[in-house]
Amino acid sequence: MEGFLFSYVAGKSILHGLDPRVKIFSVMCLSILIFRSSALVDLLVFTLLFVGLTIIAGSGLSGIRSVRPLFPIFVFIFLMHFFFTEGVALFDSQFSPTYEGLLKGSLVTVRFVLLILYGSLLTSTTRPAVITTGIERILRPLPLRRVGVTSFEIATMMSLALYFMPHLLWYAGQVKDSQLSRGSKYRRDPISGTLSLAIPVLKGSMRMADDVAMAMESRCYQGNFRTSLFELKMTTRDVLVFSFVLGVTALVLYV
Amino acid sequence: MIELKDVSYSYPNGHNVLDNIDIRIEKGSFITILGDNGSGKSTLIRHINGLLKPSQGVVSVCGMDPASSTDIWKIRQTVGMVFQDPHSQAVGATVEEDVAFGPENLALESDEIRLRVTNAIANVGLECLEDSLLMSLSGGQLQKTAIAGVLAMVPEILIFDEVTSMLDSVSRSQIIDIVRQLNKRGHTVVYVTHHMEEALFADRVIVLENGSITSDGTPRDVFREIYASGRKVPPHLELAFRLQDAGMISPDVFPMDALSLKEEICPSR
Numbered sequence: 001m002e003g004f005l006f007s008y009v010a011g012k013s014i015l016h017g018l019d020p021r022v023k024i025f026s027v028m029c030l031s032i033l034i035f036r037s038s039a040l041v042d043l044l045v046f047t048l049l050f051v052g053l054t055i056i057a058g059s060g061l062s063g064i065r066s067v068r069p070l071f072p073i074f075v076f077i078f079l080m081h082f083f084f085t086e087g088v089a090l091f092d093s094q095f096s097p098t099y100e101g102l103l104k105g106s107l108v109t110v111r112f113v114l115l116i117l118y119g120s121l122l123t124s125t126t127r128p129a130v131i132t133t134g135i136e137r138i139l140r141p142l143p144l145r146r147v148g149v150t151s152f153e154i155a156t157m158m159s160l161a162l163y164f165m166p167h168l169l170w171y172a173g174q175v176k177d178s179q180l181s182r183g184s185k186y187r188r189d190p191i192s193g194t195l196s197l198a199i200p201v202l203k204g205s206m207r208m209a210d211d212v213a214m215a216m217e218s219r220c221y222q223g224n225f226r227t228s229l230f231e232l233k234m235t236t237r238d239v240l241v242f243s244f245v246l247g248v249t250a251l252v253l254y255v
Numbered sequence: 256m257i258e259l260k261d262v263s264y265s266y267p268n269g270h271n272v273l274d275n276i277d278i279r280i281e282k283g284s285f286i287t288i289l290g291d292n293g294s295g296k297s298t299l300i301r302h303i304n305g306l307l308k309p310s311q312g313v314v315s316v317c318g319m320d321p322a323s324s325t326d327i328w329k330i331r332q333t334v335g336m337v338f339q340d341p342h343s344q345a346v347g348a349t350v351e352e353d354v355a356f357g358p359e360n361l362a363l364e365s366d367e368i369r370l371r372v373t374n375a376i377a378n379v380g381l382e383c384l385e386d387s388l389l390m391s392l393s394g395g396q397l398q399k400t401a402i403a404g405v406l407a408m409v410p411e412i413l414i415f416d417e418v419t420s421m422l423d424s425v426s427r428s429q430i431i432d433i434v435r436q437l438n439k440r441g442h443t444v445v446y447v448t449h450h451m452e453e454a455l456f457a458d459r460v461i462v463l464e465n466g467s468i469t470s471d472g473t474p475r476d477v478f479r480e481i482y483a484s485g486r487k488v489p490p491h492l493e494l495a496f497r498l499q500d501a502g503m504i505s506p507d508v509f510p511m512d513a514l515s516l517k518e519e520i521c522p523s524r
Contacts, residue, residue: 008348010386128348129355163348166390208343215344218304218336219357219404220328229355229372231365 007166008127009059015125016057019238020134026241027122029249034114036253043110050117059124067116074109081105123162132159133228153223160212164205171208172201256282256443257303257412262312264298264466272298274466276312280445282411285438287454287474288447290463296447297339299463300414303445304334317411332361335405339417341397350376350392350400351385357408368407375407379433395426402433412443419453431456451478452489455511475509491516 010016015023034046054064087100123131136155144151176197180186186193257280264273272295280286290296301307302314305321317333319326338344347353351372358368376385379399389397398418405413415434419427435456438444446457454460460477462470470477482488482496491513498504498520510516 007388127352129352159348160346163346163389167342170390211338211340211343212346214306215338215401216346216356218306218331219408220331220360221356222328222360225362226359227362227365227368228359229352229365229368 007124009057009124011058011125013056013058013125014237015053015121017237018125018241019232019234020126020130021138021232021234022238022242022245023122023126024131024134024138026245027118029245030118031115033249033252034111034118037111038107040107040110043107043114046114047110050114050121053121057121057125059121064117064120067120070116074113077112078105078109081108127230128159128162129228130230130232132156132162133230133232136228137232150224152226156221156223164208168201168205171204172197175200175204256280256317257445258313258315259299259302260313260315262299262302262309262314264295264302264307265310272466273302273309276466276468278461278468278471280443282443283438283441284459285435285444285457286446287457287460288445288463289449289451289454289460289477291449294463295466296449296463297416298466300336300416300445300447303412303414304336305330306336332408333410334412334414335408335410336414336416337398337401337405337418339420341394341401341421344401344404345389345397348388349385350381350387350389350403353389353400354403354407357404361408371407371409372403375403378406378437379403393426394422395429398422398426398430399433402430406437410442412445413437414445414447416447417449419448419450427453451487452512454478455489455492478509495519 030046034043037043037046082097082101082105083095085098085101085104087098089096089098090102091097126134132155135158136151139151139154142151144154176186179193179197184193184196186197257278259276259278262273262276263271265271276299288296288299298307302309302321303316305327308322314321316330319330319333321327321330345353346356354372354375355368358371363371373385376382379402381396381399381403384392384396389400392400398421402418413434418434419430422430431453434444434446444457446453448454455474455478457474459472460470460474461468462477462481470480472480478488478492479496482493487493488496491510495504495508495510495516499506499508504519508516508519510519
């Protein structure tokens with residue numbers, strides 16, 4: 001699955017060995033700090049931190065490469081701000097991009113890219129099953145039963161989403177190829193081509209969801225208490241990293 | 256061990272799929288349910304682990320009722336089921352995570368889960384692919400992972416629902432070998448297929464047509480009956496039956512494949 005969106009890259013680095021709860025908490029803290037930062041210099045610091053952590057993780061460019069499919073979204077976010085922010089026009093044209101738009105677009109896009117990259121760092125250094133176990137443990141104390149779900153159900157949903165995301169992309173590719181081979185004009189008319197692709201993909205994924213549900217039920221899935229192959233244990237190192245991240249976040253936010 | 260008495264099943268639209276089915280399956284046996292698409296094979300076996308409830312009649316598995324909500328989870332531990340499409344029964348990202356799904360649902364300790372996962376993966380010969388991502392596996396390897404996932408729950412009864420229909424011939428024969436090995440190790444096997452060649456390895460063959468049992472007996476008797484009624488049987492069996500009818504080979508001969516028949520006709524020295 002290497003190279004797919006948010007895929008895991010096996011390794012033995014310090015980041016790989018950290019408890020998933022600490023990593024999830026750290027990514028949450030970093031997200032808050034990234035969203036609060038309003039200067040490009042702050043974002044440069046977060047970029048350098050990301051580079052440093054990537055080197056420590058030893059996952060190379062795999063994590064970065066895996067977010068390539070999101071590149072059109074990054075461009076879209078930038079262009080929306082570039083062209084639709086009010087301010088001093090850079091040059092006269094029908095759409096009139098502004099200087100303020102350039103700054104805001106760059107800031108928002110870099111923030112978004114950094115969020116995705118830190119997310120990919122989490123997923124590239126943590127097995128999907130370990131992430132979902134970590135999330136389940138974080139959610140367990142919450143009174144979720146009052147709203148009709150359990151932490152186990154949320155964890156299973158996440159685990160299935162992580163597994164089926166690349167599978168659905170693969171399936172959509174198969175449907176697209178089969179339509180192209182039967183004379184579909186997908187390349188000439190991408191909008192109606194996408195619509196004609198969406199219906200069979202949706203239908204196929206519904207059928208697959210039914211089959212998966214039946215296979216899960218036959219393997220005793222009930223949505224309530226379940227254990228995990230990966231037992232989570234907080235070590236001294238985990239506690240130290242957790243305290244450090246918490247301390248730095250509190251310092252930046254309140255001092 | 257498994258008993259279906261006068262079982263009928265109709266879909267909510269009134270379409271009758273099973274009609275007064277009576278089957279008794281003994282512990283340790285290897286039963287093949289043979290039938291064309293739409294004959295009711297998959298519907299029948301889904302009654303055994305409680306995925307469907309009969310419209311009429313009674314199903315009993317080791318003295319438990321799959322239609323009862325109190326017995327259902329015990330029955331699903333006792334009856335492991337492997338489905339046709341290897342892609343839509345995988346729920347984990349890697350082989351070991353997928354195999355661990357069942358034991359995790361049984362709320363076992365992680366050491367016990369690890370032990371069961373290792374044993375199950377070894378039983379299907381995927382030891383070297385334990386950490387592999389499911390997306391990178393072939394159809395045959397995925398189906399072996401699905402079998403390991405069921406074995407990790409340590410079931411007494413194994414049901415295979417057309418597990419080879421989406422596989423190439425090499426993977427097909429590997430899966431059949433695994434199924435036969437599992438039966439030899441004591442598991443009761445219910446094997447559903449529309450490939451006649453795959454039914455030859457069973458102790459007993461049950462033929463379903465339009466929701467009713469039309470033949471039930473040893474592979475030798477059932478295939479003789481099919482041949483006598485003028486329908487197609489595997490080519491090597493047709494040749495064997497013709498030679499038997501002509502008195503050229505013993506009526507006791509029942510070759511599993513063309514090579515065995517050749518050995519009967521002209522034994523190698």
